[in-house]
Amino acid sequence: MSEEVLATFDVKHLSVLDVEGNLDRTQIAPPDDALVRRMYECMVLSRVFDERALSLQREGRLGTYPSILGQEAAQVGSAIALEQPDWVFPAFRESGVHLTLGYPVDQLFQYWGGDERGMRIPDNMNIFPVCVAVGTHIPHAVGAALAAKYRKDPIVVVAYFGDGATSKGDFHEGLNMAGVLQLPVVFICQNNQWAISIPVKGQTAAATIAQKAIGYGFDGIQVDGNDVFAVHHAAQRAFEKARSGGGPTFIECLTYRLSDHTTADDAGRYRRADEVEAWRVKDPLLRLERYMAKEDLLTDEYRAEVRNRAVQTVDDAVRVMEEHPPPAVEDLFTHTLAQLTPRQARQLKEVTHGPA
Amino acid sequence: MAQLNMVQAINLALRQEMERDDRVVVLGEDVGVDGGVFRVTEGLQERFGAERVIDTPLSESAITGTAIGMAAYGLRPVAEIQFLGFLYGAMEQFFSHGARIRARSRGRFNVPMVVRTPYGAGIKAPELHEESTEAFFCHMPGIKVVIPSGPYTAKGLLTSALRDPDPVLFLEPTRLYRLIREEVPEDEYTLPLGQARTVRQGNDVTIVAWGSMLERVLKSIGDVSADVIDLLTLNPFDAEAILASVRKTGRAVIVHEALKTGGFGAEIAATIAEEGILHLRAPVLRVAAPDVTMPLAKLEDSYLPTAAHIKKAIDEVMRY
Ligand SMILES: Cc1ncc(C[n+]2csc(CCOP(=O)(O)OP(=O)(O)O)c2C)c(N)n1
Numbered sequence: 318m319s320e321e322v323l324a325t326f327d328v329k330h331l332s333v334l335d336v337e338g339n340l341d342r343t344q345i346a347p348p349d350d351a352l353v354r355r356m357y358e359c360m361v362l363s364r365v366f367d368e369r370a371l372s373l374q375r376e377g378r379l380g381t382y383p384s385i386l387g388q389e390a391a392q393v394g395s396a397i398a399l400e401q402p403d404w405v406f407p408a409f410r411e412s413g414v415h416l417t418l419g420y421p422v423d424q425l426f427q428y429w430g431g432d433e434r435g436m437r438i439p440d441n442m443n444i445f446p447v448c449v450a451v452g453t454h455i456p457h458a459v460g461a462a463l464a465a466k467y468r469k470d471p472i473v474v475v476a477y478f479g480d481g482a483t484s485k486g487d488f489h490e491g492l493n494m495a496g497v498l499q500l501p502v503v504f505i506c507q508n509n510q511w512a513i514s515i516p517v518k519g520q521t522a523a524a525t526i527a528q529k530a531i532g533y534g535f536d537g538i539q540v541d542g543n544d545v546f547a548v549h550h551a552a553q554r555a556f557e558k559a560r561s562g563g564g565p566t567f568i569e570c571l572t573y574r575l576s577d578h579t580t581a582d583d584a585g586r587y588r589r590a591d592e593v594e595a596w597r598v599k600d601p602l603l604r605l606e607r608y609m610a611k612e613d614l615l616t617d618e619y620r621a622e623v624r625n626r627a628v629q630t631v632d633d634a635v636r637v638m639e640e641h642p643p644p645a646v647e648d649l650f651t652h653t654l655a656q657l658t659p660r661q662a663r664q665l666k667e668v669t670h671g672p673a
Numbered sequence: 674m675a676q677l678n679m680v681q682a683i684n685l686a687l688r689q690e691m692e693r694d695d696r697v698v699v700l701g702e703d704v705g706v707d708g709g710v711f712r713v714t715e716g717l718q719e720r721f722g723a724e725r726v727i728d729t730p731l732s733e734s735a736i737t738g739t740a741i742g743m744a745a746y747g748l749r750p751v752a753e754i755q756f757l758g759f760l761y762g763a764m765e766q767f768f769s770h771g772a773r774i775r776a777r778s779r780g781r782f783n784v785p786m787v788v789r790t791p792y793g794a795g796i797k798a799p800e801l802h803e804e805s806t807e808a809f810f811c812h813m814p815g816i817k818v819v820i821p822s823g824p825y826t827a828k829g830l831l832t833s834a835l836r837d838p839d840p841v842l843f844l845e846p847t848r849l850y851r852l853i854r855e856e857v858p859e860d861e862y863t864l865p866l867g868q869a870r871t872v873r874q875g876n877d878v879t880i881v882a883w884g885s886m887l888e889r890v891l892k893s894i895g896d897v898s899a900d901v902i903d904l905l906t907l908n909p910f911d912a913e914a915i916l917a918s919v920r921k922t923g924r925a926v927i928v929h930e931a932l933k934t935g936g937f938g939a940e941i942a943a944t945i946a947e948e949g950i951l952h953l954r955a956p957v958l959r960v961a962a963p964d965v966t967m968p969l970a971k972l973e974d975s976y977l978p979t980a981a982h983i984k985k986a987i988d989e990v991m992r993y
Contacts, residue, residue: 380797380798380799380970381798409799428969430970430971431797431969431970431973432969432970432971433968433969433971449799449800449801449802450758450759450761450762450801451731451759452731453762481730481731482731484730484731484732484735485731485732485733485734485762486732486735486762487762512702512731513702513703513707513710514703514705514706514707514728515702515703515728515729515730515731519728519729519730520730520731581710582710586706586707586708587706587707643971644971644972646972646975648968648972649963649965649968649972649975649976650963650965652966653964653965658964660933660934661963661964661965664933664963664964665963668963668975
């Protein structure tokens with residue numbers, strides 16, 4: 318009888334920008350100024366959008382909304398490394414991804430206002446609709462990646478989800494398939510440490526979520542999710558690997574949900590205030606600002622200009638959203654199937670003209 | 674007697690049954706510390722501990738599957754699924770195993786579990802939070818399907834469900850959670866599964882409804898002389914109560930918020946046709962939602978049957 322070690326593994330954590338905004342240049346070369354500015358502008362837009370969504374919800378002008386406060390670096394840092402033909406499968410807390418990719422802002426508001434016309438994805442964007450059923454979109458991303466590989470399209474497919482999603486069977490089945498078939502897909506988990514009231518310890522007994530990838534036969538890495546440069550670096554590497562036939566990667570962005578789960582939740586019931594405060598200090602936007610200040614990339618004028626521009630964009634979008642005429646009853650019927658069934662056709666007549 | 678809303682009535686039923694029977698164990702997402710996203714399980718973990726009120730990972734299939742194993746082992750698990758739309762991910766467990774273990778083991782094992790879940794429209798929530806697909810579950814032999822229509826029926830029916838030897842799907846109409854207050858006895862009581870309740874007596878028409886549509890029917894019918902039947906259990910359903918009423922009135926209108934095609938109203942209409950057609954004076958009408966995907970908030974009011982729809986159907990059968 319013998320016992321031998323067949324495999325051992327390391328799980329890496331990548332962080333390059335500290336809380337004071339100092340960049341560890343031994344790990345990455347400083348990103349070029351234009352990229353830094355774009356990251357900053359997208360993060361500010363995400364923050365302003367989020368602030369406005371919360372206040373519109375409180376005024377009763379928007380429905381239930383999930384805030385992304387604190388998760389801007391994870392979203393912007395990864396989405397900014399995507400290219401136009403790439404495909405994205407978001408969960409429901411990815412406003413920052415939508416905005417970075419140029420999704421029409423009024424439509425994003427429209428969707429959260431309870432009008433599904435907001436999810437009519439523009440034809441030039443390959444982004445799937447918001448997925449409310451947690452984790453169930455992961456196999457779809459894998460399927461799109463399988464199709465891209467079949468067609469020999471050198472693209473990457475990205476699925477975004479939270480730590481809670483990693484408890485679902487769909488997560489396991491999707492990642493397993495991606496590993497077996499070596500597909501060009503990148504799984505980006507925003508571990509914001511809470512799935513409504515359940516902390517990450519209530520989702521998994523594993524020390525990291527990144528290590529789950531090992532069981533599926535591909536690389537997993539944990540990055541500081543509040544460090545936009547670390548996220549960007551890891552995402553870009555994973556995307557390149559996928560595009561060039563290297564197969565899947567799993568990226569765990571370790572971050573924190575600073576808001577309530579949604580506007581229908583009260584995090585005070587299950588979460589300690591001091592924990593939240595400890596994370597507020599690690600605000601990803603402040604951290605980027607500190608770096609930019611050190612690099613002379615942030616003047617008061619530029620900062621005000623970026624914020625004003627974001628506010629203007631959001632103001633315009635809210636106006637456009639509210640100017641949309643309400644959806645017509647026909648909308649109920651138009652998109653259930655490609656063609657109305659005979660009964661639907663009758664029902665449509667009834668709701669629009671009264672009974673025959 | 675206390676005036677309770679449905680959330681409080683369900684909470685009371687759970688609490689009393691857990692006190693009475695230590696085999697009753699609650700599990701689900703956010704049911705412990707948070708007391709459930711609708712606060713239905715509020716205070717239970719403080720009272721009974723984290724081993725009996727279990728906050729689970731986000732895994733509907735695991736929640737349902739482990740509840741099956743617990744039940745087969747001799748416990749009486751109550752699994753909360755956060756919204757009916759999220760039970761779809763556990764269908765394999767619920768249908769292929771929960772519903773069949775008694776049959777497959779020739780009675781050696783049974784699955785006395787309850788799956789509780791909010792269902793139905795009228796709360797302007799995100800997608801999959803307002804599903805009304807009770808008919809799927811009625812089509813699966815081996816599962817009982819129970820839908821209370823208010824606080825009083827919720828408490829009595831849930832107590833019965835918790836004592837039932839078979840899997841019970843207990844659908845809680847979300848729109849009613851806090852809409853109605855009723856006198857609910859503090860003492861324990863049961864309402865038998867499989868029995869409908871006649872909530873209003875009349876001679877001209879039989880109206881059958883369940884869940885949140887009952888409230889809408891009662892608000893809509895004015896002074897029509899109607900037998901209003903609150904079905905309460907859909908599987909097995911109380912065909913005799915419906916047939917007895919139809920024999921008296923000769924007319925039937927079925928109201929449900931699920932879409933029309935293949936909805937449970939079809940089963941009732943067919944039963945009336947098979948066993949009561951000679952007593953009918955008018956066609957049986959169904960008031961239901963159109964055959965479309967449940968919309969988001971902006972079109973929700975166009976989806977749900979309204980008072981006007983209910984009145985129109987009654988007027989129509991009364992013309993005969
Ligand atoms: C399958 C499913 N079960 C339950 C829910 C209700 N729910 C919505 S979000 C959520 C927590 C999600 O946590 P996580 O995946 O970590 O994402 P986060 O909210 O933290 O972004 C739950 C339980 C759902 N939407 N889908």
